[in-house]
Amino acid sequence: xxxxxxxxxxxxxxxxxxxxxxxxxxxxxxxxxxxxxxxxxxxxxxxxxxxxxxxxxxxxxxxxxxxxxxxxxxxxxxxxxxxxxxxxxxxxxxxxxxxxxxxxxxxxxxxxxxxxxxxxxxxxxxxxxxxxxxxxxxxxxxxxxxxxxxxxxxxxxxxxxxxxxxxxxxxxxxxxxxxxxxxxxxxxxxxxxxxxxxxxxxxxxxxxxxxxxxxxxxxxxxxxxxxxxxxxxxxxxxxxxxxxxxxxxxxxxxxxxxxxxxxxxxxxxxxxxxxxxxxxxxxxxxxxxxxxxxxxxxxxxxxxxxxxxxxxxxxxx
Amino acid sequence: xxxxxxxxxxxxxxxxxxxxxxxxxxxxxxxxxxxxxxxxxxxxxxxxxxxxxxxxxxxxxxxxxxxxxxxxxxxxxxxxxxxxxxxxxxxxxxxxxxxxxxxxxxxxxxxxxxxxxxxxxxxxxxxxxxxxxxxxxxxxxxxxxxxxxxxxxxxxxxxxxxxxxxxxxxxxxxxxxxxxxxxxxxxxxxxxxxxxxxxxxxxxxxxxxxxxxxxxxxxxxxxxxxxxxxxxxxxxxxxxxxxxxxxxxxxxxxxxxxxxxxxxxxxxxxxxxxxxxxxxxxxxxxxxxxxxxxxxxxxxxxxxxxxxxxxxxxxxxxxxxxxxxxxxxxxxxxxxxxxxxxxxxxxxxxxxxxxxxxxxxxxxxxxxxxxxxxxxxxxxxxxxxxxxxxxxxxxxxxxxxxxxxxxxxxxxxxxxxxxxxxxxxxxxxxxxxxxxxxxxxxxxxxxxxxxxxxxxxxxxxxxxxxxxxxxxxxxxxxxxxxxxxxxxxxxxxxxxxxxxxxxxxxxxxxxxxxxxxxxxxxxxxxxxxxxxxxxxxxxxxxxxxxxxxxxxxxxxxxxxxxxxxxxxxxxxxxxxxxxxxxxxxxxxxxxxxxxxxxxxxxxxxx
Numbered sequence: 001x002x003x004x005x006x007x008x009x010x011x012x013x014x015x016x017x018x019x020x021x022x023x024x025x026x027x028x029x030x031x032x033x034x035x036x037x038x039x040x041x042x043x044x045x046x047x048x049x050x051x052x053x054x055x056x057x058x059x060x061x062x063x064x065x066x067x068x069x070x071x072x073x074x075x076x077x078x079x080x081x082x083x084x085x086x087x088x089x090x091x092x093x094x095x096x097x098x099x100x101x102x103x104x105x106x107x108x109x110x111x112x113x114x115x116x117x118x119x120x121x122x123x124x125x126x127x128x129x130x131x132x133x134x135x136x137x138x139x140x141x142x143x144x145x146x147x148x149x150x151x152x153x154x155x156x157x158x159x160x161x162x163x164x165x166x167x168x169x170x171x172x173x174x175x176x177x178x179x180x181x182x183x184x185x186x187x188x189x190x191x192x193x194x195x196x197x198x199x200x201x202x203x204x205x206x207x208x209x210x211x212x213x214x215x216x217x218x219x220x221x222x223x224x225x226x227x228x229x230x231x232x233x234x235x236x237x238x239x240x241x242x243x244x245x246x247x248x249x250x251x252x253x254x255x256x257x258x259x260x261x262x263x264x265x266x267x268x269x270x271x272x273x274x275x276x277x278x279x280x281x282x283x284x285x286x287x288x289x290x291x292x293x294x295x296x297x298x299x300x301x302x303x304x305x306x307x308x309x310x311x312x313x314x315x316x317x
Numbered sequence: 318x319x320x321x322x323x324x325x326x327x328x329x330x331x332x333x334x335x336x337x338x339x340x341x342x343x344x345x346x347x348x349x350x351x352x353x354x355x356x357x358x359x360x361x362x363x364x365x366x367x368x369x370x371x372x373x374x375x376x377x378x379x380x381x382x383x384x385x386x387x388x389x390x391x392x393x394x395x396x397x398x399x400x401x402x403x404x405x406x407x408x409x410x411x412x413x414x415x416x417x418x419x420x421x422x423x424x425x426x427x428x429x430x431x432x433x434x435x436x437x438x439x440x441x442x443x444x445x446x447x448x449x450x451x452x453x454x455x456x457x458x459x460x461x462x463x464x465x466x467x468x469x470x471x472x473x474x475x476x477x478x479x480x481x482x483x484x485x486x487x488x489x490x491x492x493x494x495x496x497x498x499x500x501x502x503x504x505x506x507x508x509x510x511x512x513x514x515x516x517x518x519x520x521x522x523x524x525x526x527x528x529x530x531x532x533x534x535x536x537x538x539x540x541x542x543x544x545x546x547x548x549x550x551x552x553x554x555x556x557x558x559x560x561x562x563x564x565x566x567x568x569x570x571x572x573x574x575x576x577x578x579x580x581x582x583x584x585x586x587x588x589x590x591x592x593x594x595x596x597x598x599x600x601x602x603x604x605x606x607x608x609x610x611x612x613x614x615x616x617x618x619x620x621x622x623x624x625x626x627x628x629x630x631x632x633x634x635x636x637x638x639x640x641x642x643x644x645x646x647x648x649x650x651x652x653x654x655x656x657x658x659x660x661x662x663x664x665x666x667x668x669x670x671x672x673x674x675x676x677x678x679x680x681x682x683x684x685x686x687x688x689x690x691x692x693x694x695x696x697x698x699x700x701x702x703x704x705x706x707x708x709x710x711x712x713x714x715x716x717x718x719x720x721x722x723x724x725x726x727x728x729x730x731x732x733x734x735x736x737x738x739x740x741x742x743x744x745x746x747x748x749x750x751x752x753x754x755x756x757x758x759x760x761x762x763x764x765x766x767x768x769x770x771x772x773x774x775x776x777x778x779x780x781x782x783x784x785x786x787x788x789x790x791x792x793x794x795x796x797x798x799x800x801x802x803x804x805x806x807x808x809x810x811x812x813x814x815x816x817x818x819x820x821x822x823x824x825x826x827x828x829x830x831x832x833x834x835x836x837x838x839x840x841x842x843x844x845x846x847x848x849x850x851x852x853x854x855x856x857x858x859x860x861x862x863x864x865x866x867x868x869x870x871x872x873x874x875x876x877x878x879x880x881x882x883x884x885x886x887x888x889x890x891x892x893x894x895x896x897x898x899x900x901x902x903x904x905x906x907x908x909x910x911x912x913x914x915x916x917x918x919x920x921x922x923x
Contacts, residue, residue: 204430
């Protein structure tokens, strides 16, 4: 997407703060600070960050409906999905109490966690895996043999809010002392002491851009790398593999009724144990299960928080 | 069981009838027409659909190629994936890919993108490298269209789309349903049309059938309306004509029946074996039995076998007929009626055996009349001729002077009496001869002898009569040695009759010419006078008994009126003939023809 196009999309999405729910609007949600007992007419709101709210809504809708239908005992009558186009918006929505549950990858969650009152509830096994890593790769014949060789080069990342496609590899690169600058044009001239980067907005784009020499390097989820390289993997070379981080995290607004939080936690933990729940999880980006943080959430988040400092500005956009 | 089934099927086939066959025939034609028409329509529609699909596929790839140009230039695979994904959702599109300038697939529109990095086939790559035109390939129902995408004249990639023409099957299914509907409509219309047409055609035929059935049941045949000028109309007209003639025939038959019932002759119809099948009233009356009693009996019980035959039907000639056969009809009361029977064989018609028609005329009255005549002749013979002979003898004695001189007056009276008695004697003799000839009782003593002496004897016998009338005979042509086989007395009787006849019609001083020669294989004696000739209206009666002309002069000169008829009967009995040539005022010539004896003629010829 060109820069003007991307800006226009972002403005459009921001202006709307797309609210897609089952017959309700964002302002119809239950007052988060209200201590009143939940009635069956209560609403639980799930939030997500995406530039494609419609498809995101489609992904979340069955899962949210299923969860909401199982929370009647704590007064929840229905579920709602709110999709925002930036992490900052998500912080704002959470702070305003318009979103109750936030599910995302570790870097956005870490960013939000630092700026709002949320609790890390569970880990989500998205696409069948509990953790993932990113790889930075170049053409094998590019002459780039290490991360240091990227100086003066252009690298392609995926989407600006993607953990594996951008935040994690950028943070990893930055942590090595490289200074990265964002460019709109992949053909831009890069100072020899800097590393330029562009957003391809798609892992497949990143792969082709590297293969076709549009950029010098690319960063994608390690899980996608082999599939995207395919028969041409021999033409590529990986120069960096990041540490593994949790795949996805489930956070709840701290002010949410504890009964709801507890009920939600119990529900999600046992969701993979019945056939209906398994079906819903499979449709929810092939989620295998939800489980507690091994060693506690803070321990798992500590490494991420160390890296976030390198991409904090990016996450907040 | 098998036989019954076969019979059942045969009956079923028969019951189909003209109407059923006609409906089936017309329906078949209309349906076949509909099927052919529909098949043609389907073919045309298929071609149109195929063409439309092809064009749609070509148009689609052209549109896609245009849309992907920017994304290809930017190598925005995500955008390309979205575009191709939308393309794949188009109707009849099997799959689509976008490839780069090297022919490697960038995306097939799916997230998985299994074709990623694969090369499209060489032909397509070579084509897009040099041509902007579409490359269209067909394989079965699949049409593959490839188009290169260029930017600023440089090849930056291309689009390859596989388009299913099997989608045609869906349209064809719709078309097939429509076709089937059309076929059904055609079928229904065909049957309806057939039914209407059949009704129109068979209604007149049914009228004819009903009318024919009415005739067969003895009812009055209705007059059929001739509605059309076609074959059916002709049939109706022909039927009307047939019924008209049938009515006439029926009338004629009634007429014939009445004639048969009223005719005097007996009419009997028998089968070939002689069994009586029909008799008329005359038979019943004569036989004294009713028709019911006679029908079924053998004709031999009704008719006595003719003399010389075993039965009546044995008298039939080879042609199956006989005429003028005399026999007796046997009545139930034992009486026998003489009848003259004629039998004719009726023509056989197909399917019918032959018949004999026997017509018998009651000849009782005729035989009675003949018997009376015979009795009359016998009476003349015995009661007239015998006394006349005695009278003539007595007068002759008187004329001879047995009773002395009678004086002049007495002699004149005796001479007159003698002359008239002779004349009466001739008349009686002629009558007797005539009757004998009529009944075939005349006896002929045939001898073979020369003709001329007989002619001379006849002339000599008539010469004195000629002298009395001052007429002489002149034999100016003869046939010396010619022989005939005759009864000389009877032949001379014929000649003297002809000669005396010539004398009577000749004037005093005339000469009667006598000529003998051969004519048409016969010996002819021609006697020619120079008399008044025979009046034209009398010429047909010359040889009739007692024939006399009206003219007084001619009548006065006639004899007994039996001479010429006797002469004709005699000469015909001898195998000859008599004829004449005459001219009023110019005289008459009688020709007596007699067969020449074969022996003599053969010797003469030798």
